[in-house]
Amino acid sequence: MASIGPPRVEVPLDPPPSQPVYASDARAIDRLLGTDLVSHPLRDRLKQDLAATQARWERESATSGLNAAKAEEAAASQRAEAVLERAAATPARSLVGVLAKLTIAAEWGSREPDHDAQPWPFLHGALADLVSAVTGARTIDTPTP
Template identity: 45%
Template sequence: MPKTTKASRRAAVAAAVRFLKGVPAEGAAADPLVGLWREWRRASAAVRRHGRTAQRLERELAARIGFPRVPIVTTDPDQPIVWVTELEQIDWILGKTAATEAQRQRLERELADVRARWNAEAAACGYTEAQEREAAAGRRAEDLLHTAAATPARSLAGVIAKLAVAAEWALSEPEADGHPWTFLSTALADLTAITNNSAPDHGA
């Protein structure tokens, strides 16, 4: 079996995109999968766009006020300072003993303060909104992904659209969990059904 490369997979996706852009997504003859493919591409583009915005704003915010974390000085010469971002980490590093109670309480207050400042600044600069938009677009793309996998194709264009979603998604998510195989199996079923429906009835 010939080995595919990422470049060859991208070329296959590009060819499918060029073909599908010329296929009508509306009208009586339209295959719903072509429309789903277009919706999924828009949602995926929104995920990337909002993700880039969120990353940029996070970098700017961290450069301005630092990440929401506090340092713990340890006796380990290889790691004299440990930065913690969760309350549970404080108890785990220092131990929940009477001897460390005052230090733990102080660190918990400091962590709560830096978290509160981070959340306030994140909301003010638009970082929180960018994260919410990215998450919403991600949920939309995921829903469309499942819908495309479950929707039967009515035409060869629909099969190409279904496989284009799977191929483009796999390029961006190399550790895709099962979906490419779901798409392949349903696309195979679609091709079989379309071929059977279009074949002449030799028994007539």
């Protein structure tokens, strides 16, 4: 996979830019070269080259197990998301439960690529649970998970 790189083609531009310009889909080729009749042969050749590169990428992905790994990763992500949604919506019945929810939120959030984003549903749910555990009732202005 590393030897062939991602499926893309270099697009020759006039005048040549200081850095190579690549296209990874047919629309990008048309955007870069225009759709006039003069550029038609070049666009066709680049699209054929791109199709061949994409086909090779797909073959290598299947052979190397990348497709299977991506499918497994997506399935695991869906399972984790379902668990998180259920945990966020399940009311804690004790302060230990509130702590568990806050721990889940903090731990999960620290592993996300955008870890600065706040896990608001968890925090709102935990806050409502904490208010409920301490006062015995939810307040009117406390959002529910």
